[in-house]
Amino acid sequence: AQRVTQPEKLLSVFKGAPVELKCNYSYSGSPELFWYVQYSRQRLQLLLRHISRESIKGFTADLNKGETSFHLKKPFAQEEDSAMYYCALSSNTGKLIFGQGTTLQVKP
Amino acid sequence: EPEVTQTPSHQVTQMGQEVILRCVPISNHLYFYWYRQILGQKVEFLVSFYNNEISEKSEIFDDQFSVERPDGSNFTLKIRSTKLEDSAMYFCASNKGETQYFGPGTRLLVL
Numbered sequence: 691a692q693r694v695t696q697p698e699k700l701l702s703v704f705k706g707a708p709v710e711l712k713c714n715y716s717y718s719g720s721p722e723l724f725w726y727v728q729y730s731r732q733r734l735q736l737l738l739r740h741i742s743r744e745s746i747k748g749f750t751a752d753l754n755k756g757e758t759s760f761h762l763k764k765p766f767a768q769e770e771d772s773a774m775y776y777c778a779l780s781s782n783t784g785k786l787i788f789g790q791g792t793t794l795q796v797k798p
Numbered sequence: 799e800p801e802v803t804q805t806p807s808h809q810v811t812q813m814g815q816e817v818i819l820r821c822v823p824i825s826n827h828l829y830f831y832w833y834r835q836i837l838g839q840k841v842e843f844l845v846s847f848y849n850n851e852i853s854e855k856s857e858i859f860d861d862q863f864s865v866e867r868p869d870g871s872n873f874t875l876k877i878r879s880t881k882l883e884d885s886a887m888y889f890c891a892s893n894k895g896e897t898q899y900f901g902p903g904t905r906l907l908v909l
Contacts, residue, residue: 722896724897726900732902733801733802733889733900733901733902733903734841734889734900735900736897736898736899739896739897741896776841780896783846783853783854784829784831784846784853784854784893785831785843785846785854785856786831786833786841786843786891786898787843788840788841788842789840790839790840791840791841
């Protein structure tokens, strides 16, 4: 079964602290994984995808096929990072399968 | 930068009524999608559309739902006879390559 799991509904950290948002997946085949972010009152927007191996706004995510994980990390959280973060898997038919989402709250 | 647009932003309807949610995908995109998110739950795939036909649909997408691309720009989702459980945020998305671009969503409330 194709599934994405984000175990934390809410992650609350202080500004400057490291952040790790967890994502595990279940997929038979080569997965394409994404992190989408939704800031307050805004649309879902792509943050990063594992294929490009880039760092966006200081965030990185590494695909670990052995652990079937794609955790999102940032060494020093900023207040403007507060948002809802969704991990998503692209199936071979193109549809996205989303996790439940994690609300990141960065306190001053 | 081009964006996916959706109208209306909010819609309130009575149970049993028909609703049409509208989307304008990014102009050179080829694949179109509808997703929904019931309050407090995950974003769920409803249907994908390519080359003027449905390419995949989920179990949620039953006979009450239909999609159409009536002209070169609009992509619509119709719910024929709304139920209370259809209350959700409905997102349209489009893509040309690997990345799907989402619209701002339509919040549908069925009373």
